[in-house]
Amino acid sequence: MKVTFEINGTAKSVDVEPRTLVVDLIRTKLGMTGTHIGCDTSNCGACTVLLDGRPVKSCTLLAPMLEGKKVTTVEGLAKGGKLDSIQVGFHEEHGLQCGFCTPGMMLVGKALIEANPHPTEDEIRWGISGNICRCTGYMNIVKAIQHAAAANATENTAGVA
Amino acid sequence: MFPAAFDYIAPGALDEVLSLLGQHGDDAKVLAGGQSLIPLLKLRFAAPVIVIDIGRVDGLEGISRENGHVRIGARTRHRDVESATDLRGTLDVLLDAAPLISDPLIRNMGTVGGSICHADPAGDWGAVMLAVGAEFVVKSAGEERVLPAAGFFQGPFTTGLQSNEVMTEIRIPVGSGKSGGTYLKLERKVGDFASVAAAVHIVLGGDGRVASAGIGLCAVGAHSIKATAAEAALVGQEPTDDVIAAAARLAGDAAEPKADIRGSAEYKRDVARVFVQRGLHTAIDRAQGAAA
Ligand SMILES: Cc1cc2nc3c(=O)[nH]c(=O)nc-3n(C[C@H](O)[C@H](O)[C@H](O)COP(=O)(O)OP(=O)(O)OC[C@H]3O[C@@H](n4cnc5c(N)ncnc54)[C@H](O)[C@@H]3O)c2cc1C
Ligand code: FES
Ligand code: FES
Numbered sequence: 001m002k003v004t005f006e007i008n009g010t011a012k013s014v015d016v017e018p019r020t021l022v023v024d025l026i027r028t029k030l031g032m033t034g035t036h037i038g039c040d041t042s043n044c045g046a047c048t049v050l051l052d053g054r055p056v057k058s059c060t061l062l063a064p065m066l067e068g069k070k071v072t073t074v075e076g077l078a079k080g081g082k083l084d085s086i087q088v089g090f091h092e093e094h095g096l097q098c099g100f101c102t103p104g105m106m107l108v109g110k111a112l113i114e115a116n117p118h119p120t121e122d123e124i125r126w127g128i129s130g131n132i133c134r135c136t137g138y139m140n141i142v143k144a145i146q147h148a149a150a151a152n153a154t155e156n157t158a159g160v161a
Numbered sequence: 162m163f164p165a166a167f168d169y170i171a172p173g174a175l176d177e178v179l180s181l182l183g184q185h186g187d188d189a190k191v192l193a194g195g196q197s198l199i200p201l202l203k204l205r206f207a208a209p210v211i212v213i214d215i216g217r218v219d220g221l222e223g224i225s226r227e228n229g230h231v232r233i234g235a236r237t238r239h240r241d242v243e244s245a246t247d248l249r250g251t252l253d254v255l256l257d258a259a260p261l262i263s264d265p266l267i268r269n270m271g272t273v274g275g276s277i278c279h280a281d282p283a284g285d286w287g288a289v290m291l292a293v294g295a296e297f298v299v300k301s302a303g304e305e306r307v308l309p310a311a312g313f314f315q316g317p318f319t320t321g322l323q324s325n326e327v328m329t330e331i332r333i334p335v336g337s338g339k340s341g342g343t344y345l346k347l348e349r350k351v352g353d354f355a356s357v358a359a360a361v362h363i364v365l366g367g368d369g370r371v372a373s374a375g376i377g378l379c380a381v382g383a384h385s386i387k388a389t390a391a392e393a394a395l396v397g398q399e400p401t402d403d404v405i406a407a408a409a410r411l412a413g414d415a416a417e418p419k420a421d422i423r424g425s426a427e428y429k430r431d432v433a434r435v436f437v438q439r440g441l442h443t444a445i446d447r448a449q450g451a452a453a
Contacts, residue, residue, distance in 0.1 A: 024163070064171065
């Protein structure tokens, strides 16, 4: 069947079997491998994408459910070669070790600070509670998201002044 | 893992959903948020011939108040209940339960109606709906039924819903009395299904006595349990510590837990008792603080 949606700002129309999982559509059909498959059982968040701005698990989503929706993957974060503030945060605060959870963590972090520009540490930890990291112990992931929130705040005040 | 092949259709109108369901019966599966159905499809525990996605039907989403009821569209996401802060004071138990369901990503997709229809004995909404005395509006082609939550949950993943019916709405009666409630959940880690959970919802009369009491138990039986003897022990009483402790013991007796990796049956039964006791204290404090 045909499914039409937008991914990282680009309109796409694909022909898929209805049983295709979004994570497979993105990785195999669209060739974007930044969205990872960790558990494949809806538990880890490695496959996180934003669906109309909200983080969801793409291993637990059927391709036809994308009809008319907007999807953002990690490939859609940087704009015109410029890293998104969330990516800068993970770079500056070393918010990763192996990097497997990182695309999901960054997308969840980005959605979190968009909804709540000044999150507390607890709110950040709550916000990433659906995403598992086996390496970092989360400390630097929390700092990375705080870094991005602070950077956005500075940028916004700079814009206002 | 990927599901067995199926046909997929996402009608724009409820009538079309209902006629398709009437036509395909047990061969069809309704898809709401997919957060229980898709894992089952991937494991091939479910292999429907046709999946009917209700995601494009208008009017199934949202929370509103009307004629002494709070109405929740069946396709309202867990996340949207979590942020419906105006329910505070009227339906505390919903607001306390929503953020404890799974994790933020599942809550962005999963729906209240989907959870109720799925009827996992460890699903949180079942116990909540029993506590608040909800009614479920279900439709099939040419017919509408209103099913009380009490009696709806019949066994693991088994409900009073027929295969040609769709749940469209959850109706929760809200009176003018002072009410309070809460949800307590024991989980092994954040985002986990409950090892044990309890939902409590109390209404106090003008005389300070308990006008009505609702207690639902989660993950301590073959389905969500309404602790009716405990509820009856509270109604008409002044909510003293002794009355509360006695009701909590009755709620513990109503639990039918099984021993598993999460704990012994004895342990779970006692957690249910303790949660109901703590929950009742919180509910009554909140009701006493609430404006009439
Ligand atoms: C990792 C993980 C952790 C979870 N943890 C919890 C938890 O802690 N607590 C909890 O309560 N739940 C938990 N869930 C389940 C989650 O809450 C689901 O969202 C919910 O059970 C199903 O809702 P859904 O909208 O996704 O339904 P779907 O998966 O789309 O459907 C579930 C079932 O209900 C039927 N159905 C759905 N909507 C309707 C309708 N309107 N009318 C008739 N039939 C309908 C479907 O046919 C299907 O059989 C978890 C899920 C996952 C994947
Ligand atoms: S791969 Fe989707 S949640 Fe783990
Ligand atoms: S950095 Fe390795 S899983 Fe998070």
